[in-house]
Amino acid sequence: xxxxxxxxxxxxxxxxxxxxxxxxxxxxxxxxxxxxxxxxxxxxxxxxxxxxxxxxxxxxxxxxxxxxxxxxxxxxxxxxxxxxxxxxxxxxxxxxxxxxxxxxxxxxxxxxxxxxxxxxxxxxxxxxxxxxxxxxxxxxxxxxxxxxxxxxxxxxxxxxxxxxxxxxxxxxxxxxxxxxxxxxxxxxxxxxxxxxxxxxxxxxxxxxxxxxxxxxxxxxxxxxxxxxxxxxxxxxxxxxxxxxxxxxxxxxxxxxxxxxxxxxxxxxxxxxxxxxxxxxxxxxxxxxxxxxxxxxxxxxxxxxxxxxxxxxxxxxxxxxxxxxxxxxxxxxxxxxxxxxxxxxxxxxxxxxxxxxxxxxxxxxxxxxxxxxxxxxxxxxxxxxxxxxxxxxxxxxxxxxxxxxxxxxxxxxxxxxxxxxxxxxxxxxxxxxxxxxxxxxxxxxxxxxxxxxxxxxxxxxxxxxxxxxxxxxxxxxxxxxxxxxxxxxxxxxxxxxxxxxxxxxxxxxxxxxxxxxxxxxxxxxxxxxxxxxxxxxxxxxxxxxxxxxxxxxxxxxxxxxxxxxxxxxxxxxxxxxxxxxxxxxxxxxxxxxxxxxxxxxxxxxxxxxxxxxxxxxxxxxxxxxxxxxxxxxxxxxxxxxxx
Amino acid sequence: xxxxxxxxxxxxxxxxxxxxxxxxxxxxxxxxxxxxxxxxxxxxxxxxxxxxxxxxxxxxxxxxxxxxxxxxxxxxxxxxxxxxxxxxxxxxxxxxxxxxxxxxxxxxxxxxxxxxxxxxxxxxxxxxxxxxxxx
Numbered sequence: 001x002x003x004x005x006x007x008x009x010x011x012x013x014x015x016x017x018x019x020x021x022x023x024x025x026x027x028x029x030x031x032x033x034x035x036x037x038x039x040x041x042x043x044x045x046x047x048x049x050x051x052x053x054x055x056x057x058x059x060x061x062x063x064x065x066x067x068x069x070x071x072x073x074x075x076x077x078x079x080x081x082x083x084x085x086x087x088x089x090x091x092x093x094x095x096x097x098x099x100x101x102x103x104x105x106x107x108x109x110x111x112x113x114x115x116x117x118x119x120x121x122x123x124x125x126x127x128x129x130x131x132x133x134x135x136x137x138x139x140x141x142x143x144x145x146x147x148x149x150x151x152x153x154x155x156x157x158x159x160x161x162x163x164x165x166x167x168x169x170x171x172x173x174x175x176x177x178x179x180x181x182x183x184x185x186x187x188x189x190x191x192x193x194x195x196x197x198x199x200x201x202x203x204x205x206x207x208x209x210x211x212x213x214x215x216x217x218x219x220x221x222x223x224x225x226x227x228x229x230x231x232x233x234x235x236x237x238x239x240x241x242x243x244x245x246x247x248x249x250x251x252x253x254x255x256x257x258x259x260x261x262x263x264x265x266x267x268x269x270x271x272x273x274x275x276x277x278x279x280x281x282x283x284x285x286x287x288x289x290x291x292x293x294x295x296x297x298x299x300x301x302x303x304x305x306x307x308x309x310x311x312x313x314x315x316x317x318x319x320x321x322x323x324x325x326x327x328x329x330x331x332x333x334x335x336x337x338x339x340x341x342x343x344x345x346x347x348x349x350x351x352x353x354x355x356x357x358x359x360x361x362x363x364x365x366x367x368x369x370x371x372x373x374x375x376x377x378x379x380x381x382x383x384x385x386x387x388x389x390x391x392x393x394x395x396x397x398x399x400x401x402x403x404x405x406x407x408x409x410x411x412x413x414x415x416x417x418x419x420x421x422x423x424x425x426x427x428x429x430x431x432x433x434x435x436x437x438x439x440x441x442x443x444x445x446x447x448x449x450x451x452x453x454x455x456x457x458x459x460x461x462x463x464x465x466x467x468x469x470x471x472x473x474x475x476x477x478x479x480x481x482x483x484x485x486x487x488x489x490x491x492x493x494x495x496x497x498x499x500x501x502x503x504x505x506x507x508x509x510x511x512x513x514x515x516x517x518x519x520x521x522x523x524x525x526x527x528x529x530x531x532x533x534x535x536x537x538x539x540x541x542x543x544x545x546x547x548x549x550x551x552x553x554x555x556x557x558x559x560x561x562x563x564x565x566x567x568x569x570x571x572x573x574x575x576x577x578x579x580x581x582x583x584x585x586x587x588x589x590x591x592x593x594x595x596x597x598x599x600x601x602x603x604x605x606x607x608x609x610x611x612x613x614x615x616x617x618x619x620x621x622x623x624x625x626x627x628x629x630x631x632x633x634x635x636x637x638x639x640x641x642x
Numbered sequence: 643x644x645x646x647x648x649x650x651x652x653x654x655x656x657x658x659x660x661x662x663x664x665x666x667x668x669x670x671x672x673x674x675x676x677x678x679x680x681x682x683x684x685x686x687x688x689x690x691x692x693x694x695x696x697x698x699x700x701x702x703x704x705x706x707x708x709x710x711x712x713x714x715x716x717x718x719x720x721x722x723x724x725x726x727x728x729x730x731x732x733x734x735x736x737x738x739x740x741x742x743x744x745x746x747x748x749x750x751x752x753x754x755x756x757x758x759x760x761x762x763x764x765x766x767x768x769x770x771x772x773x774x775x776x777x
Contacts, residue, residue, distance in 0.1 A: 071663075071667045073663075073664065097682075100666070100667035100669075100670035100671055101666060101667065101670055101682055102678075103670075104670035104671060104673055105666075105669055105673075105674070105675065105676065105678075106675060106678040107673055109675075109678055112678030113678060115678065116681070119681060120681070123681070123683070223717075225660070225717040499715055499753055499754045499755060500754075500755075501664055501665075501668050501754055501755045502755060503671070504672055509668070521663075521664035521667070521754065522660070522664075523660070565686060583689075585718055585719035585721060608718060609686055610686055610687040610689070610718035610719075611685060611687055611689070612689045612718065612721075612722075612725055614690050614692055615689070615690065615729050620692070620694065624686075624690065627685060627686070627690065629692070629694070629695075632683065632692075632695050633695065633698050635683055636654065636695065636698050636702055636704075637698075637702055639654065639681040639683075639702075639704075640652070640699070640702035640703045640704060642648075642652075
């Protein structure tokens, strides 16, 4: 039993100590038998605190360590490493989660939170007293990463991993790659269109021997765990033969009588049931949208490449890590929100497609556009709605769009109804450039935003402009552009399959926004790009490279060091009934005869430490390291001792 | 300062490191409040809970025990739900023999994103145990 235990209780700035009386916790446990030292610290994870713990272990020859701070998902590895560096086996360290499970969960009850924190630290002390030293177990890890989403983030991550020698399954739900960036005809501050960027990236992944691209594919099941995820992939056919005739396919698209709203152009145009979103799109074969296809047979009459006999495929794959880069959806305004529903009110993504379609004159619904009113923060920074966050990209994207309209068309007048322009970092020069072009900026508070109304055939945008002492200003606009922000994907079924937690903003949540920004609480699953929160392309690629590096670190050696938490049999009391072997899902338990007695034996390299064998043993002869009767029952007693 | 709720029932939760722990953590992150006298012990898998641990909790004065089960998300296999269910059934029979209301042992699948479900379970269970005490 450990009798020189060091206890460190973290304030976490004020995240814990705003709700938990940390000094009271420290004093409540300092006289418990076996506790050598009990201290509180402002940030246990800070270098200076780690150094103190290190020195205490060395100088006071501590044989047990308790750190009470945030979730162990965040800093268990930090303090394990401190223990190991100081020569203390890391399995003699027990963590008490007094932030997520105490101070934050009970921020409404400070007294209750403090009492619960005391009990949690007492339980951890009780656990560490009975702990024993263990050595890690090594397992093989698949040197394969599944990258979900072939947008800019997914493709960049796939290329990076493949260049590092890792096999990549790049899985895209749509029939074509590129995601949202493929919808962009111009990119801010680079002389390259979104489509050209996607083409360049596609060519790089297409010729890479380590990358296998699946389109029309989605993961429908996930099993296993880090190092060995078992995923089931459903692949929907394109209904186009592998060796196809391009000219015939063009005719097939021409003759298709079906017309549906074109998602790619944000529903401002129509497309056929057999389609490509744009001529140079990759992969270059078109696809048949089978949900809208009427099977009229017109395409088959002119094209020998159509094959309606193609069937859905299911593939079983094993991968070491999963990198999720599934992107975002643009916010869709609600009816009447800033005039949404009027025939001259569009969103920014729609407006950018309109600009691409209009050459000399900017025309929408048959009318030439000269006066443009941009209304900012639609679907972002909402006062009443759920989207409290800033979508980051939209101020810059709008200002850059305005520059383009001035360059492409004559006599454009632009009015920017904003709530404060956020062109952070190097993007500030774009704001300056637009200001020089003579655009008018009108600013309002969030509780008194601009309004859009029809007066006869005129569209009037009104605002009380705080830059001119709340003067009410009216603008007659030919076109109102709603600067819509980013939202999580409406169809987020992959998140449910992978069980990735979401934050309050409904985007996928990282373990820690600063220290572990691309890892999720599901070991082995990383996140990148705008599925995690609003990001521009630069930020998406940054996070993609970060996630690729993290996934690489999981699979690169082909081996993972796992926790040595495995079962063991008490040979004296075991009489072999076989129930444990029946309960084990891994066939890790075998009958052996030792000294003339039939007993169970655990295969240490096969045991995964699930503990399913523990409760079925009628003679209670099986224990699991880290979760022994002594440890669990002492913790229960400590918790109960109030 | 508000009351710590010392007269409130004490609940021991057996959670799981990979599945229900993240949900319980996220409940805190989202400031979804539940009664503070809910104490948590994490295990690798909910079908590792020994009946003797549950009995120990009741003998030490806990009013209720809740198994935040892996359910179908268990990384160790599909049999988890049935196995955890069997442990609960067996332990409830043992509680009955000891004159303890079997309903004081509850189980529900809490997936890694089921924070709201966890909070709801804790509030309902606390309410049930309060009613048991007053009746």
